[in-house]
Amino acid sequence: MQIHPLITENAALFALCERMAKADFIAIDTEFMRENSYWPDLCLFQISDGKEAAAIDPKAPSLDLKPLLSLLVDNEDVLKVFHAGGQDIEIVYNLTGKTPYPLFDTQIASMALSQGEQIGYSNLVDSWLGIHLDKGARFTDWGRRPLDKRQIDYAIGDVTHLAEIFPLMLEELRKTGRGIWLDQEMERLADPSNYTVNPGDAWKRVRISSRKAEVLGRLKAIAAWRELEARDKNLPRGRIAKDETLADIASHPPRAQEDLGKVRGLSASWKGNEIGARLMAAIQSAKPLPRDEMPERDPSRPGLGKEGALVADLLKLLLKIRSREINVASRLLARSDDLELLAAGARANLPILEGWRFEQFGRDALDLVEGRMAFAVRDGKLLMTRTEA
Incomplete structure (x- = not known):
């Protein structure tokens, strides 16, 4: 060459x-x-x-x-x-x-x-x-x-x-x-x-335990503020403010700019400078997060409930078995979110129920959820068997 x-x-x-x-x-x-x-x-x-x-x-x-x-x-x-x-x-x-x-x-x-x-x-x-x-x-x-x-x-x-x-x-x-x-x-x-990074979606990358609309609305506002500040100054987001600092401010908002000097993770100078003023403006203009933007209470298991969560776990076990059988990475066959949606009752627009994924895995996954397939142990090996249902 x-x-x-x-x-x-x-x-x-x-x-x-x-x-x-x-x-x-x-x-x-x-x-x-x-x-x-x-x-x-x-x-x-x-x-x-x-x-x-x-x-x-x-x-x-x-x-x-x-x-x-x-x-x-x-x-x-x-x-x-x-x-x-x-x-x-x-x-x-x-x-x-x-x-x-x-x-x-x-x-x-x-x-x-x-x-x-x-x-x-x-x-x-x-x-x-x-x-x-x-x-x-x-x-x-x-x-x-x-x-x-x-x-x-x-x-x-x-x-x-x-x-x-x-x-x-x-x-x-x-x-x-x-x-x-x-x-x-x-x-x-x-x-x-x-x-494409939309500043209005930047809050979704920040971990926060609260599910209150007021708190999440503030988080959305100040995460967008940080995104724009970082772009304007060409600095990493964490140099402006770390995620945990944003989560703390969203949960316990300062009442006045001078209180920013007491916030852990922020420079004391923010209590009187322009960047601090812009942060306060973002906090004060924040509105509660609209209902249609509210995250699921447990985003990893949407609408599952206890029984559905167990079904999702069985689907993940089936995925592990099938990916080993055909010698392919499990993530190529199915994603956890799709398995949990299937366990929760979803059927439309699921990649595992279409095309080659359905042939290789989705048909058996659907049969398991709908009672036509079960697990069995034979000669010390975990197998899938058809049922009469």
Whole structure:
């Protein structure tokens, strides 16, 4: 495979993208820093089509990434291959407002090939190619320039190995007939809504025990305030205020700005500065959370009750048995929420009752819930048996 020098000039990038626009697939990876910022600081793009590979420096003066980004989001003739690509896709979305399409994620594909639910890249390379990666450059400062040869070689290796693994994985999926199992997962990964952060929904990521409408309304208001402050200052959310601080303020709101100086987790200076004033404005403008936005009292088991919870547990046991039988990661077959909805009586719009999931698991899950199947122990092994019901 031809490895190019680090690309820092527009002519070289344009020529590379023009060639790769004719490829069947391209392997993509990025290096970025996010410890000190709200937005990921893109430091390097790596790309390979299996014949050539290059690292592209987005920090190079005057380098225009437009040809590369167009290749990723506008050219639907080329398949884009990632490994655990969520954050890479987010970066592309932030730059373009679009997601790469069509795409293939080798971590997701590994679930259909009995390699676990979240296989790491090093283990993937080891299992498919027998190569033990040097992780020495993994935690390097990718934002510092110039990058040395070891950093660049390490980064390019991520896509050269990926470009070797993808055809092998694709062939195995064809042999097993499991490629179609991945379509829905890949579509879900490519959905732009995954990468759009709505400040009005930010409160849903904060853990809080209260289910009072007044408390949750305040949490919604101040979580949205924090999101906007973090964006404006390009700082991590936790640098503005930690989750536990938001939960504390929502539950025990200060009456006046000067009381912010007593809140654990906030700077004493907030009792008199502008950011403190904006926080108080958010608190004072908060309204009780509307009834239709109120979370379930136990979101992990919606409407189940005690008996339904036991049924959900049986479904999870069935899932464990079936995933072991067909040698596939259980999360690819079914999600806990879907099992609990089935146990609670839901039948419409459940992925496990459609398509290949129904054939592999959903039919038996439905039979178990409706009394046509039961567990049995035979010769020390747990089995499923049909009933007369």
